[in-house]
Amino acid sequence: MIIPRLPASLAYGGDYNPEQWPEAVWREDARLMQAAGVNLVSVGIFSWAKLQPAEKTFDFGWLDRVMDLLAEHGVYVCLATATASPPPWMSKRYPDVLPVDANGATLYPGSRQHYSPCSPTYRRLAAALVRKIATRYRRHPALAAWHINNEYACHLSECHGEATTRAFRVWLKTRYRTLDALNAAWGTAFWSQVYSAWDEIFTPRRAPYHNNPTQQLDYRRFLSDAFLELYRQEKDIVNAITPGVPVTTNFMTFFKPLDYRRWAEELDFVAWDSYPDPLPGLEPERMGAVGHDLMRSLKKDRPFVLMEQASSAVNWRTINGPKAPGRMRLGSLQTVARGGDGVMFFQWRASKAGAEKFHSGMIQHVDPAFSRVFGEIKQLGADLKALAPVVGSLVRARVAIAFDWHAWWALELESKPGRIDYAGWAQELHRYFYARNIAVDFVHPGAALTDYALVVAPALYLLTKADADNLTDFVARGGTLLATYFSGIVDEHEHVVLDGYPAWLRPVLGLWVEEWAPYAEGQTNGVRFAGARGAPVKTGHWCEVVHLEGARALATYTHDFFAGRAAVTEHAYGKGHAYYLGTKLERAGLDRVLDTACAKAEVAPVLVTPAGVEATVREKDSQAFLFVLNHRDEAVRVNLGRRQGTDLLTQQRCKGKVSLPPRGVAVIALT
């Protein structure tokens, strides 16, 4: 049970910002929430200025009334700590709270998130506010969970001010202890960078040319930790005052600045905000799915909550398309299908003023009685109620994609042989599994891998010896590994591991790489699979000159100076198999490699469906739920094979072939 106050229901609701509305509207809000089946709202996220209009003045009266009203209507509150947007008096009185960018420019108030993560003043004032809020509402019947701050680092992910620079030095001292160790790790013999005192070290500010890469990597590690310290400060306060009330903050899927894997250890449940672009051709259903899979994997033993999504359009892209009828429901049920126990929105009522007034809400700018969106919101409330039996069930995957934030940071620093989009490449590999209804997790390369039959490691550029050993053991014990180009190149200090790439993975892969050949946009090569007839498969982006030392070639290049050499290999190692993909094959070729790896690992889809129809399974105890989602705009028939059961949404028995209308969903409790 991730939210003890909601023991047997999926969470349903959204951000609620009553401070933007007169009190008369609040009563209608509460009534409409009830009508829509809303049971949880996040309150107060941006209300610091309202709660503390001056340093010594607090005003909780309005929030007391909101909390009471919600409690009377059976709506629980995920209460914000309200620290995401400091009030104007703070930066006027204490300018040191303001962040500074790499050019030395101060970022001013007037928007949100204008605080330096290392400002002692911000930390002190935030802690005082959180203590007050937690103390005031610790026994309130509406309090169900804590929503700490909001989307940490979303707009402001770095700071180069005085306090941050000092904190960076402290962090470095803890990590390295001596300057000699730091100089060695940073490779400062290069370009005359040797440090002889700690206060010679700065955050990587604007410099004439490339900053030291290890300094940049450490700065990213430090920032992720610095923001986490802010979160932890607030979490410790609410934990002490309200033990047992779950604590979370909202993540943002593939968000580079924060190492969410480390962060997730500090959350009682993972919550995240999903905004795939609904414009045609951008595959919002696939982008939603990959986000859910990454977020779910951060805490595999429990469901997550979708803390925010849009009921229709957002306001922050250049072109903000609406979600067509049925798409919001479909995306919401996909959330549940992929392991979510809550579906929430930004926000309950669309704003009248401010920068987000054209962002959709559960209540739009019209009378809800005449609103298409609100009609769908009510329908979704009823659907989620019907899905209560799935609460607490889990998605179990036998495939994992190795994904590490540190590898991401290091790979995308400048001065590399070519440009690799780390998250994009991981998502491209995920696409294969998504399209075939094969459940997939994202894991750290050093994680326990015993649940998995197949591990895919895309461009795992930074890889420690321990993590390489972990992948190697996985194969030795019978697992199947597929590693791709530019893996295992540097250690945790971003130093090349010498004597043939990919160094510590050489034995398991049975090969070594001598050279890389990154390709220009549009430049291509061909790859011919052994025994295949017809035209070679096209490839581009990146090729490698591979020497086999035990592996066999499954496919070879047709052109360039390395024509005839291996592009795809297979190596039997211990009880398992390791595949290597040295290039970025076009889709058909990539699918072929993944088909081979899946066959070897004996992983199979949960259900074979027509294209555009997604299927997943959630399980608990001995009960399994089969979700079938039709993302197409036409009706489909799906063959359940030997599976049968009752559709929780319609209470109909399902057996053999089931029909799904356009954008229709079935959630079958299997019997």
Ligand code: GLA
């Ligand atoms: C984020 C924020 C919200 C709001 C939405 C708009 O998710 O957390 O406060 O700005 O974006 O999409």
Ligand code: GLA
């Ligand atoms: C930390 C991280 C890991 C790993 C190493 C490499 O230990 O938690 O993700 O990548 O750093 O620097």
